[in-house]
Amino acid sequence: MTAEKSLKVALLGCGTVGAQVARILLEDAAALADRSGAALELTGIAVRNTASERDVQLPAELFTTDANSLIDQADVVIELLGGLHPAGDYIARALKRGASVITGNKALIAAQGAQLNQLAAEHGAQLRYEAAVAGAIPILRPIADSLAGDHITKVMGIVNGTTNFILDAMDSTGAAFDDVLAQAQALGYAEADPTADVGGHDAAAKAAILASLAFHTTVSSDQVHTEGITEVSAQDVAAAAEAGYVIKLLAIAEHAEAGVSVRVYPSLIKRSHPLASVRGAFNAVFVEAENAGDLMFYGAGAGGNPTASAVMGDVVAVARQLAAGAGLPNGSADQPVNLLDFEQITTSYWIGLSVKDQPGVLASIAAVFGEHGVSIESMSQHSDADGEGSALRILTHRGAEAALRTTVDAVAALDAVHSVTSVMRVEGN
């Protein structure tokens, strides 16, 4: 079948993801036209340097440094530059012209998604960003469309491939943090500035987008409590493994009666939990909804080809709408929600202590927990590596974050305690 309509597609960026998107647009042109109902004509690729060497061979005449001219003649703009500027300006320019936009830029959407969605709606354009969260995994459309008739109560998952790759390698091979990060960068998983990955900010942007769609509201990344994995040591990983746990960087968005909480932190989960088996740069997202119950989405969370697949899914969806001449409402109604302070959330703690090996120590520590109303689920004691004292590991029942923190501070102040060697939250118990 030959498509009668033709849509001009402008691509901004030809890095890890952009190059694969260009390849698919050119290689799969016939199939894409069939599925879209319109031929997708790649009119140009905006880059910084037209003469740069690239991994994918693409026709030289497509490259330009003039992004604005490309945007100004496009029906569809694919933004794969990353960063807030100039990506945000280019997207706004396209939407104001009524051109639809596809992006994988979670940092931008988590910061300015509400304004950009508004701009799209005002100009009858579409803005789609499935690639921005959990790479290839279809997660935003299931949340925004398939579950639109339900009430989502919780979204919890591993949404950063780089940190999962690092934590997995530390767990399975005992590899050092820096070596594994370099591998993740070479494989195209990491952000241009990898501190966005290891500092938890990339996952926080994704958590904000997930919470916004799941709870029909606007949550921005600066409202997400964010802790990265830079403080997770090889000793933490080994101690967790010994106790039957694995450490994962989790993004959690919860809608309870008291309000909404959105947070990212490294967390212990039991080895038997499905999230524990998410290896390498894979991602997995659990969604709990009132009527649907529990759903799990799993797949490649990063990398050029997987992410390009999500981009292309959005391109075809947009093209179908444009070919059919139909408009599509963007996102869902913005409802105000009460965002909880991080101190108000409930979680359980796994605490490692180095203590003096003398009578009465356990009783004094247990007393502090009792005084703060935090109950202990289990406690184990081993000799310290240096034989100077004892290593204690305490798992608490769920309690308010504020109470757990004050308890740790009070325990640290005890004479019998040399140091607090690790504090980590436990999820999925």
Ligand SMILES: NC(=O)C1=CN([C@@H]2O[C@H](COP(=O)(O)OP(=O)(O)OC[C@H]3O[C@@H](n4cnc5c(N)ncnc54)[C@H](O)[C@@H]3O)[C@@H](O)[C@H]2O)C=CC1
């Ligand atoms: N790599 C991955 O696994 C994933 C990436 N993403 C997102 O996709 C987007 C692109 O990511 P990657 O392809 O990995 O990044 P990248 O760094 O490999 O590619 C970006 C390209 O854009 C170019 N660029 C930046 N600013 C420019 C400008 N002003 N004008 C022209 N060219 C410019 C850079 O030189 C680079 O070649 C980012 O928003 C990223 O967060 C989303 C999901 C997964």
Ligand SMILES: N[C@@H](CC=O)C(=O)O
């Ligand atoms: N840097 C990100 C890329 C995908 O979003 C990651 O590691 O997950």
Ligand code: NA
């Ligand atoms: Na996705």
